Amino acid sequence: MRLFITAVLGGLLCLYGNTQPLQGSKVYYGLLHAHTYFSDGSGTPAEAYRMAKTAGLHFFAVTEHNHAEAEAGAKERKDGIMIATNPALYNGNSNQTITRRFKVNGQNRTETVTVSPLIKSASEASEPQFQALYGQEFSTISSSNHVNVLGVREVLTVPNGDFRQLVDALKRSEQATGVRPMLQFNHPDIQKDLFYTGNDPKVTKVMFNDYGIDEGDLGPHFKDLVAALDPYVHLIEILSGPAMGEEVIGNHYYRDANENDYFFYLKQGFHISPSAGQDNHYKTWGTITDARTGILAQSLSEAAVFDAFRRNRTFATEDKNLDLVLLLGDSVMGSSVTIAEETELDFKIRIHDADEPNAKYLVEIFGGDIKPELSTNATNWKQRDALLENKQLTGNGTYSIKNIFATDKPSFYYAKITQQNADGGSNRGWTAPIWVNDGRTTHTTSDTTVGPQYYWTSAASSRVYHLKGCSAISRIKPENLQSGNTPPAGRTQHTCNVSEEEE
């Protein structure tokens, strides 16, 4: 299999990651961070998926805390039910009957209910136009902050904050299932972890440990953290929360958008792109704000959605249907491109908002050289200091952005879009980066990480198998799902709708 193609397009040589044409992809919207009472939230996964689907989302992940401390601060949401203490609620094959003990207005109550386990719920909720995803939110804030782990079928028992052991668990999971798990940096907070100058011992005691940067774990140098985690981490939550909100807000300006964190982790060398997660702890799944993760994907099958994350074909937006794509020449956001020094970069930004076709926009391109640092001596990078070009635009369209030139250093570029609303407010969006001259040669594409080529059900009544990407795979019960790189004997290929979905 050839992972790289070499092309000559002006001064542009050797492309990575853009072997699929943009025309085959569509933009889909979803969210990747939510809780139910299977950890410290409210309601069940089945309710969460139903609400997200009704809200018009195309994909939605329920990501329960993996650890038993999850309910420590859960207040009235505490009910003794957690995947950490009852892993069958995560990956059980059959419905579980549980007794919840909780308080309503100070009164003790119990309730015995039968619920579908999380992975099973995701499979039951998935349809051709809605992909339910499942995952876990690993670790605690004080141990190392949180990461979401998607695509793991066992409840993680790795000690909180131990990213070295987490990587081992991810490798074991990949060996067992053929699917490489995927990470998202949740609610990043470098100001508290690396640059806090106050003397509150609650903060100072837990500095220099986010996402495993602590010495003895995967740090203290960011180049080592990147080497260990970059194969797994693809997303960073630029828009996060409001985790504890109970009321629907709708259009919401995220005052604390994590754009400087995004910039910082790109500077350190991660191949990550923006996401939004509401981190719902109440029944507000997909509804509390209009924030969305946008992806550019070939279809809504689980494999295709994961593929979009792995290729970093994502953006985060405060507007629920803003559609943003950054291009460099013919390379889609998420790509790595090799370009001769001093060549003018041919950036194009595609902006589309179906219900606000004549909106006014400010487009800003930010960028920088990749320069991993020692965490204890890192630079407090600010996105605003990395503005390379900006442009005022009106209306939907694809616009050229000139006057930015390649350097010979490994670098990255992304766009921030601010839509000025008629009411004086604004909605913002951030695209995935395009990397230039980053020498990415070993970061494997989805062709090798999404796993097996063939899928089928173990049910003996079935006489067919499916190609990777067929939407019928999502309807096979997880406990029956089999896969491999050779088709099963005695079965014929289903009329897989892989290509039909690629319009």
Ligand SMILES: [Zn+2]
């Ligand atoms: Zn929580």
Ligand SMILES: [Zn+2]
């Ligand atoms: Zn969290």
Ligand SMILES: [Zn+2]
């Ligand atoms: Zn959370």
